[in-house]
Amino acid sequence: MSTATAIDADAAPWSPAQPVLEVRGLNVDYGAGRDAVRAVNEVTFTLRRGEVLGLAGESGSGKSTLAYAITRLLRAPGVITGGEVVFHQPSASGGPARTVDLLAADARELAGIRWVDLSMVFQSAMHALNPVARIEGQLTDVLKRHRPDMAPAERRARAIELLGMVGITPDRLSSYPHELSGGMRQRVMIAMALALEPSLVIMDEPTTALDVVTQREILDELMRLRERLGFAVIFITHDLSLLLELADTIAIMYAGQLVESAAAADLLAAPRHPYSLGLLNSFPALHGERVKMTGIPGSPPSLRAMPTGCKFHPRCPHAFERCSAEQPALLTPAGSRGKRTVACWLQTGDRVPPEPLGRPEGDRSQDLAVGGH
Incomplete structure (x- = not known):
C-alpha cells in the first residue's frame, strides 16, 4: 500500500x-x-x-x-x-x-x-x-x-x-x-x-x-x-x-458542509451566504454607531434529524420554497470575480439577493464593523 x-x-x-x-x-x-x-x-x-x-x-x-x-x-x-x-x-x-x-x-x-x-x-x-x-x-x-x-x-x-x-x-x-x-x-x-x-x-x-x-x-x-x-x-x-x-x-461550515469560501477581505465586505452574514452580525463593533445585535435564531440541526433541502433554511430569514426542497451545490456565485464559492439558492442568478448579500464584490465603502474592523 x-x-x-x-x-x-x-x-x-x-x-x-x-x-x-x-x-x-x-x-x-x-x-x-x-x-x-x-x-x-x-x-x-x-x-x-x-x-x-x-x-x-x-x-x-x-x-x-x-x-x-x-x-x-x-x-x-x-x-x-x-x-x-x-x-x-x-x-x-x-x-x-x-x-x-x-x-x-x-x-x-x-x-x-x-x-x-x-x-x-x-x-x-x-x-x-x-x-x-x-x-x-x-x-x-x-x-x-x-x-x-x-x-x-x-x-x-x-x-x-x-x-x-x-x-x-x-x-x-x-x-x-x-x-x-x-x-x-x-x-x-x-x-x-x-x-x-x-x-x-x-x-x-x-x-x-x-x-x-x-x-x-x-x-x-x-x-x-x-x-x-x-x-x-x-x-x-x-x-x-x-x-x-x-x-x-x-x-464557513454548517451542519458538516462547507457553505461558503472566500478571501477574508471579500467575506467581510460582501458575504454571500445568510449563515456567513449571521456569524458576522454576531460580533459587536468596537467603534462606529451602536447597532442592535441580531445573531442567528434557533440552533444547529441534530445530525440524526437533518432538515431537507438547504440545512440552514429553518434558521434563514431569506428562505423560500426551493430552499426546503433542494440542497444547493457549492458553486461560484453569479457575478463573482474571485475564488469564491457558496451554497445558496439566492446566489444562482435567478433572484436578486437582499442587502448586504447582494453587495458588489470589491466594494469596501460599507464594510461590516466586526470586532474592530
Whole structure:
C-alpha cells in the first residue's frame, strides 16, 4: 500500500504556487449502517504553501472532525466513508514534491509524515501534554523519534531554540505542564508542532479559554513564525472575527458542509451566504454607531434529524420554497470575480439577493464593523 500511495512522483519541484493539501469530497460518519450519522459531508478545498485557511462555524458544525479525518487521527465510532486527502510532501533534498494519498497510506507511512511534514496543535494543551514529563523531554522526544542521528546536546539546543521561538525562556525546560500558565502550555504545543519545520500545521481552537491579551500575543507570534518558516495553516475556530485578521481564505461550515469560501477581505465586505452574514452580525463593533445585535435564531440541526433541502433554511430569514426542497451545490456565485464559492439558492442568478448579500464584490465603502474592523 505504501507504494500505491506515492502517486505523481515526477511532480514539479516544490514552490509556493503548488498545493500543500487537497481535500476532495471528504465524508465522515459516526456509527455504521442505519444508525450512522453524517458529520462531514462532501468537503472539498485546496491549501497552498504559506496560506492560512480559516475554518469557522458554530460548535458541532464538523470542524474538528474534519481536522482529525485529514490527519487520520479520527477515533471510533468515526469512520471516513469517502473522498480523498492528497498531501504534497516536500522532498528533504529540495527535489520534486511527493504526492501522498493520506487515506490510503499505511501506518508506517503516516508515521513518517505526522509531525515531520504535517503537525497539529490540539484544543486543550493541558490534556495534550504529558502531565508527568518535563517540557524538555516532551520536545526532545519528537526529535529523538524523527531525527535519531541528533546527539543529546543537539536535541537540547533545539528545544531551547524552539522555546525561544515562542517566547519562553530556557529555564522552563525543567518545568512540568501544570507549572506553566495556559498560554505558556499553548506556546509549548506550538513549539512542538514546529520542531521539525512541517509544511502544514493544523490548529484546532488553539487559543480557546485564554484571555484576549495572551490570545493576541500567541497569534502575533504564530504569524511571525509563519512569515519566517513559510508553513501553511488550517486554523479552526468559532470566532469569525479572529479569522478576519488572521486568514487569507475563510471557509464557513454548517451542519458538516462547507457553505461558503472566500478571501477574508471579500467575506467581510460582501458575504454571500445568510449563515456567513449571521456569524458576522454576531460580533459587536468596537467603534462606529451602536447597532442592535441580531445573531442567528434557533440552533444547529441534530445530525440524526437533518432538515431537507438547504440545512440552514429553518434558521434563514431569506428562505423560500426551493430552499426546503433542494440542497444547493457549492458553486461560484453569479457575478463573482474571485475564488469564491457558496451554497445558496439566492446566489444562482435567478433572484436578486437582499442587502448586504447582494453587495458588489470589491466594494469596501460599507464594510461590516466586526470586532474592530
